[in-house]
Amino acid sequence: MFRKQSDRGRQNTPSTANMAAADWEEIKRLAADFQRAQLSSTVQRLSERNCVEIVQLLQQQKLIDLIYTTDGKEFLTSQELGKEIREELQVQGGRVNIVDLQQTLNVDFTHVESKVNEIVKSDRSLTLVLGQLIDESYLDSIAEEINDKLQDQGQITVAQLTKEYDLPGDFLAQVVWDRMGTAIHGQVDDFDRNLVYTDAFVSRHRAKIRGAFSAMIRPTSLQNVMTQHNLQERLFNTILEELLSTGRLAGCISGGTQDKAQYVPDVYTQAQNQWIDAFYKQNGYFEYDAMRRLGISDPVSFIKKRFKTESLQYLSTCCLGTGVSDMIEAEVDEALASKSWVDVTPLLPSVLSPTDISQLLQKCLRSKSDALLCCDTIVVSQQLVDVCSKHFDKIMSSKAEKDAQKNPIMLLVEGEKQAPVKVSGISDTSYGKDERKEQRKKKAAGSSKSGGGLQGREVKMKATKKKYRGRETEADDQDERGDTGGGGKQRVQELPFLSVEEIAEELTGGDCLQNCPDDMIQEIAGKLHRPLTQQYQQVARSIFLQSVGAASSGARKKTHGELSDKITGLWRNALLFEKGLLLFPEETQTLMYKHLLRTVCSDIANLIFCEVASDHLIAVSADESQLTPEGRLKLLSKIPDDKTRGILTKMHGSLNGKTLNDFLQQLELMCGTDQLEILLKKPDKKKERQLVLSHREMLREQLRQEDNAAMGLHLVAVLLVQFHKQCLLHTPGRCVPQILTLLRGHLVPEDYDTLLRCQDLVVKQMKLQQSDDASSGDSSDLCEQLNELLPKVKDIALNPKKPEKVQNSDSAPAAE
Amino acid sequence: MVDASTKKALAQITLLKTKAGPRDGELWVQRLKEEYQSLIKYVQNNKEADNDWFRLESNKDGTRWFGKCWYIHDLLKYEFDVEFDIPVLYPTTAPEIAIPELDGKTAKMYRGGKICLTDHFKPLWARNVPRFGIAHAMALGLGPWLAVEIPDLISRGIVTHKEKDSGGDASK
Numbered sequence: 001m002f003r004k005q006s007d008r009g010r011q012n013t014p015s016t017a018n019m020a021a022a023d024w025e026e027i028k029r030l031a032a033d034f035q036r037a038q039l040s041s042t043v044q045r046l047s048e049r050n051c052v053e054i055v056q057l058l059q060q061q062k063l064i065d066l067i068y069t070t071d072g073k074e075f076l077t078s079q080e081l082g083k084e085i086r087e088e089l090q091v092q093g094g095r096v097n098i099v100d101l102q103q104t105l106n107v108d109f110t111h112v113e114s115k116v117n118e119i120v121k122s123d124r125s126l127t128l129v130l131g132q133l134i135d136e137s138y139l140d141s142i143a144e145e146i147n148d149k150l151q152d153q154g155q156i157t158v159a160q161l162t163k164e165y166d167l168p169g170d171f172l173a174q175v176v177w178d179r180m181g182t183a184i185h186g187q188v189d190d191f192d193r194n195l196v197y198t199d200a201f202v203s204r205h206r207a208k209i210r211g212a213f214s215a216m217i218r219p220t221s222l223q224n225v226m227t228q229h230n231l232q233e234r235l236f237n238t239i240l241e242e243l244l245s246t247g248r249l250a251g252c253i254s255g256g257t258q259d260k261a262q263y264v265p266d267v268y269t270q271a272q273n274q275w276i277d278a279f280y281k282q283n284g285y286f287e288y289d290a291m292r293r294l295g296i297s298d299p300v301s302f303i304k305k306r307f308k309t310e311s312l313q314y315l316s317t318c319c320l321g322t323g324v325s326d327m328i329e330a331e332v333d334e335a336l337a338s339k340s341w342v343d344v345t346p347l348l349p350s351v352l353s354p355t356d357i358s359q360l361l362q363k364c365l366r367s368k369s370d371a372l373l374c375c376d377t378i379v380v381s382q383q384l385v386d387v388c389s390k391h392f393d394k395i396m397s398s399k400a401e402k403d404a405q406k407n408p409i410m411l412l413v414e415g416e417k418q419a420p421v422k423v424s425g426i427s428d429t430s431y432g433k434d435e436r437k438e439q440r441k442k443k444a445a446g447s448s449k450s451g452g453g454l455q456g457r458e459v460k461m462k463a464t465k466k467k468y469r470g471r472e473t474e475a476d477d478q479d480e481r482g483d484t485g486g487g488g489k490q491r492v493q494e495l496p497f498l499s500v501e502e503i504a505e506e507l508t509g510g511d512c513l514q515n516c517p518d519d520m521i522q523e524i525a526g527k528l529h530r531p532l533t534q535q536y537q538q539v540a541r542s543i544f545l546q547s548v549g550a551a552s553s554g555a556r557k558k559t560h561g562e563l564s565d566k567i568t569g570l571w572r573n574a575l576l577f578e579k580g581l582l583l584f585p586e587e588t589q590t591l592m593y594k595h596l597l598r599t600v601c602s603d604i605a606n607l608i609f610c611e612v613a614s615d616h617l618i619a620v621s622a623d624e625s626q627l628t629p630e631g632r633l634k635l636l637s638k639i640p641d642d643k644t645r646g647i648l649t650k651m652h653g654s655l656n657g658k659t660l661n662d663f664l665q666q667l668e669l670m671c672g673t674d675q676l677e678i679l680l681k682k683p684d685k686k687k688e689r690q691l692v693l694s695h696r697e698m699l700r701e702q703l704r705q706e707d708n709a710a711m712g713l714h715l716v717a718v719l720l721v722q723f724h725k726q727c728l729l730h731t732p733g734r735c736v737p738q739i740l741t742l743l744r745g746h747l748v749p750e751d752y753d754t755l756l757r758c759q760d761l762v763v764k765q766m767k768l769q770q771s772d773d774a775s776s777g778d779s780s781d782l783c784e785q786l787n788e789l790l791p792k793v794k795d796i797a798l799n800p801k802k803p804e805k806v807q808n809s810d811s812a813p814a815a816e
Numbered sequence: 817m818v819d820a821s822t823k824k825a826l827a828q829i830t831l832l833k834t835k836a837g838p839r840d841g842e843l844w845v846q847r848l849k850e851e852y853q854s855l856i857k858y859v860q861n862n863k864e865a866d867n868d869w870f871r872l873e874s875n876k877d878g879t880r881w882f883g884k885c886w887y888i889h890d891l892l893k894y895e896f897d898v899e900f901d902i903p904v905l906y907p908t909t910a911p912e913i914a915i916p917e918l919d920g921k922t923a924k925m926y927r928g929g930k931i932c933l934t935d936h937f938k939p940l941w942a943r944n945v946p947r948f949g950i951a952h953a954m955a956l957g958l959g960p961w962l963a964v965e966i967p968d969l970i971s972r973g974i975v976t977h978k979e980k981d982s983g984g985d986a987s988k
Contacts, residue, residue, distance in 0.1 A: 023845040030852035031874065037859045038871050 069106045094138025143183040154201030158194035219264045284323035315356040341380040374523045400540035574600045580727035595732040709786040716797035829858045835946035837906045848878040858951040887966045892977045910941045
């Protein structure tokens with residue numbers, strides 16, 4: 001402004017001096033200003049570097065205690081830090097995270113933490129929770145919030161609060177409890193301290209529960225109610241219990257666990273009981289299924305509880321009252337008394353299963369001995385069955401006669417076979433069992449088909465046994481015992497009477513079982529089959545025995561005796577013949593051995609084979625005496641017993657050998673105790689002589705009647721050998737010349753000549769017969785000559801003379 | 817070339833407008849006023865930056881200026897008298913600042929103690945006539961010269977620290 005004035009002045013007044021003076025004044029002022037400016041104190045400034053140095057120095061000398069900020073640019077005293085923390089807490093509204101503090105204050109975390117701890121210790125209004133610093137005002141504010149929410153929602157859980165405020169439940173719970181009644185208006189649940197609700201909420205709940213449960217008329221799961229009405233579980237349970245105990249709700253809770261618990265209204269229980277009572281009164285039984293449908297999960301125990309006094313029968317599907325069982329008993333009694341049958345199925349409620357019925361009937365029949373249970377549901381009088389079986393008597397006898405005619409051997413064998421089995425059974429049962437076991441083992445181990453068959457049969461037997469369990473078991477056991485005792489073979493030999501089907505057919509046709517269900521007939525037939533078959537065996541046998549006229553055991557013994565006599569006789573002969581045969585040179589011996597084996601020994605073998613065959617019930621087509629080697633082989637293959645077969649095979653082989661030894665050995669084996677049980681006794685001297693004599697007598701008799709020259713010559717030769725050498729001889733016709741040469745020394749020469757001549761003639765005749773082209777003249781001539789010679793030859797043999805005797809009476813043959 | 821702090825300081829000095837020398841009568845007064853204002857501003861700036869380094873005063877006409885300047889090296893304050901005249905051709909010709917006590921002690925000095933200004937100073941000044949004034953001359957001329965020469969002189973032992981009186985001056 002001054003300058004403006006001067007400017008104006010300059011313009012208005014041209015006085016330069018004045019102006020200059022004014023300017024200089026101003027200059028002076030400015031110079032003074034300048035000096036002042038120069039002299040004014042300078043602001044004291046320390047460079048950052050210096051500051052840092054100074055601070056470091058101070059710290060080293062422990063004059064000050066400072067905290068660095070994290071970037072190192074600032075220092076703080078701990079008081080300052082405390083102040084800043086408090087300020088920060090206030091800014092953040094009473095709650096601050098220490099980690100956030102560290103970031104905002106830019107101070108190392110450890111300092112912040114220690115400072116915070118210090119503050120919390122010193123100040124009661126502050127708390128440190130989960131690394132968060134919280135002051136009382138914040139808690140007050142959240143308490144207000146919680147209260148608002150509680151009033152709004154009616155209930156609140158600490159868990160909810162935890163989620164919302166992100167603070168630990170215990171802490172929050174404590175906060176809530178502390179302020180209960182002041183800042184928070186509500187009540188804490190008695191059971192769950194973490195649950196807070198208002199009175200209004202509780203009464204609302206109570207009303208809801210009361211309403212819902214009062215409306216129920218059938219069992220309902222508590223869980224369902226809870227979810228449907230959105231009820232709070234804890235509160236729900238307490239209120240419900242209270243309502244039930246005070247009698248406001250009529251019903252009870254069943255099913256222990258929380259999830260399965262059910263509310264059963266009394267109305268429903270009453271209805272249930274009424275229905276069951278009515279049903280029982282009406283029908284006399286309880287049906288478990290129906291009860292389950294009504295919601296009774298355990299009908300049996302329910303019935304037991306409810307009808308303690310009634311005597312009831314508990315079956316698998318239902319429970320019968322006394323009325324029904326009495327009725328059944330009456331029916332059964334009636335049927336038994338009238339000797340007929342009754343099917344109880346139509347009398348019983350339809351819900352009963354056949355097993356139930358059979359259970360019931362078995363109970364019912366326990367006291368009645370003469371009743372049979374068929375097809376589980378039918379009661380048959382034993383008398384009726386007897387009547388039925390009598391019906392078969394006629395058929396049986398007629399069939400037995402037929403069978404006896406058809407295959408008597410089978411019957412005979414059947415009859416005879418029984419004896420030894422019985423004997424063994426009596427003598428030592430355990431031994432018999434062992435043997436049986438062994439046999440079984442063998443059969444099982446071996447790949448033989450019979451073993452498999454036996455097993456198969458066993459299985460079948462078991463099946464049948466099961467089927468007829470009950471009153472039939474005893475008979476069945478006996479049956480089985482007899483069966484196993486006789487071995488598998490015997491069963492096979494049984495004569496079939498009628499199959500079950502045939503019996504059933506017969507029964508259907510009969511008049512005693514008319515209008516019966518087929519199943520029942522089948523079962524009765526099955527029951528009758530076994531006894532009938534057994535009966536038939538007896539009938540058939542007795543009929544056969546009548547026809548044959550022989551008592552079974554006696555016959556058996558006799559035949560065995562005969563056999564042993566025969567075999568012993570033949571064997572003795574064979575031994576004697578062997579002795580005689582030793583007189584001859586070796587070539588002749590072999591021939592003779594062969595002959596012996598082929599004749600006498602073969603006879604023995606045949607006898608034994610036949611016997612074994614009959615033991616094993618193999619039909620022998622030919623008569624025993626005419627068994628050929630081929631026939632024997634065939635028989636061998638049929639014999640089931642391995643041991644016997646082995647011996648017999650060897651015996652058969654030994655018949656083709658050159659000496660007797662093999663055969664005799666096998667024979668002894670065969671006659672041993674476990675085979676034919678024939679005692680071979682060696683003859684003593686006396687007996688031997690008797691035998692020789694009788695043999696000679698036999699030969700003589702034969703010779704007397706013989707009119708064939710060749711045979712006669714043969715017999716003569718044999719007789720002469722016996723006379724002179726005291727040996728029996730059994731030779732083929734071919735050996736006659738050799739015998740004659742042997743006899744030469746012992747005979748009167750004329751006799752010898754006669755014999756030679758006869759022999760020549762016989763040889764000639766043979767040759768002629770063989771060639772067949774001989775003229776009739778020649779042959780007749782020869783015949784005449786032979787006929788002429790024959791008596792002479794016979795005479796030589798029949799009246800043998802010692803050589804010295806010959807010398808005395810020369811004309812003896814001529815006299816004859 | 818001038819350093820960054822100098823440049824900054826320079827920019828804060830108010831520029832002059834009047835082109836007038838001591839012989840221009842009233843215009844010189846005007847010029848002198850501006851010089852003073854500029855100087856005051858510069859000193860104030862320096863004080864604020866804790867960078868006060870000289871005292872100046874002039875005669876009545878403002879043609880001759882004298883005072884002191886100092887430089888702190890190794891925590892020691894070295895103080896020198898400073899003087900200069902406003903040339904007749906001012907502001908076209910820059911004032912020649914002299915430190916008489918250092919006369920003959922350094923090569924960067926003319927006879928009579930006038931400091932040898934840098935090659936840059938003169939063209940810079942020439943370009944900025946009439947805007948540059950005494951304050952600019954101090955900032956651009958003497959300041960840098962002291963910063964370069966004094967540590968050298970001290971190290972060579974030519975300049976030594978005057979104990980008591982200089983200290984008292986500095987504190988003042």
